[in-house]
Amino acid sequence: MASPVTTESLTLRRFDFSDTSQVAHLLTRSSGRLNALAKGIKRSKRAAIFDLFSHGRLTFLPRPSGQLQLVTEYDAIATFPAIRASLPRLHAALYFLELAIEIVPEGEPNAAAFDTLLSGLRGLEAEAPASAPALVLSFELEFLSLGGFAPRAGSCLSCGKDVGRAPEPFRFSPGEGGFLCRDCFAARGPKPALAAPVARAALKILESLSRRETRAGERMTAPKLPDGAIPPLRSLMDAHVRATIEKDLKTARFLPRR
Ligand SMILES: [Zn+2]
Numbered sequence: 123m124a125s126p127v128t129t130e131s132l133t134l135r136r137f138d139f140s141d142t143s144q145v146a147h148l149l150t151r152s153s154g155r156l157n158a159l160a161k162g163i164k165r166s167k168r169a170a171i172f173d174l175f176s177h178g179r180l181t182f183l184p185r186p187s188g189q190l191q192l193v194t195e196y197d198a199i200a201t202f203p204a205i206r207a208s209l210p211r212l213h214a215a216l217y218f219l220e221l222a223i224e225i226v227p228e229g230e231p232n233a234a235a236f237d238t239l240l241s242g243l244r245g246l247e248a249e250a251p252a253s254a255p256a257l258v259l260s261f262e263l264e265f266l267s268l269g270g271f272a273p274r275a276g277s278c279l280s281c282g283k284d285v286g287r288a289p290e291p292f293r294f295s296p297g298e299g300g301f302l303c304r305d306c307f308a309a310r311g312p313k314p315a316l317a318a319p320v321a322r323a324a325l326k327i328l329e330s331l332s333r334r335e336t337r338a339g340e341r342m343t344a345p346k347l348p349d350g351a352i353p354p355l356r357s358l359m360d361a362h363v364r365a366t367i368e369k370d371l372k373t374a375r376f377l378p379r380r
Pocket of ligand 1: 278279280281282283288302303304305306307
């Protein structure tokens with residue numbers, strides 16, 4: 123039998139498997155995203171081991187990728203009580219988890235994704251609930267950047283002019299993951315119905331958020347954004363995430379938006 127693996131985990135999803143067992147969908151630091159089976163937990167003191175979001179130290183007996191990994195030990199490190207106590211934080215955290223499920227491939231080690239998700243949850247736990255919308259934007263841009271999925275905000279998709287020099291307003295093209303300047307948008311044929319104009323200032327904010335890198339082990343901080351900046355960026359990121367993963371995230375509609 124394979125040797126047990128000990129690693130840190132974050133609980134993305136969990137459900138009852140039988141009267142005495144639970145299955146948890148976890149993002150681990152050493153072994154990527156996996157499904158783990160914990161037997162007999164409802165009868166033991168470890169009843170709450172797989173609380174949603176919880177950061178823990180997990181030991182499991184590895185089985186082939188795609189199968190349920192067998193949990194032998196679990197100790198909670200952090201359970202994020204402040205996230206659970208505030209709806210803006212809670213909705214933001216649920217969105218973080220769903221984004222991780224959709225973006226991180228199963229069974230492939232991805233320590234950077236683990237560290238970024240943990241930093242984001244720590245940020246939500248520590249920041250005021252009013253900062254949640256800004257923290258969500260910062261988290262998703264940093265998280266998407268890990269896999270090369272962040273929108274390209276530095277230059278026009280078509281002429282390549284720097285966003286500082288290309289004529290505004292810009293238009294977002296979700297299928298292409300970037301922006302067209304005023305002239306290139308005008309030069310294109312049939313226009314998509316919902317391409318709202320985007321100001322240069324908004325693109326500069328997107329670009330600077332995409333370049334943020336929270337160091338492993340640190341908590342993410344909410345960026346200070348100008349008044350009124352968040353709602354248009356939220357709409358833009360909704361369209362971008364939908365185009366990137368090719369479906370709507372169930373948790374996106376509950377996100378705090380201003
Ligand atoms: Zn252009």
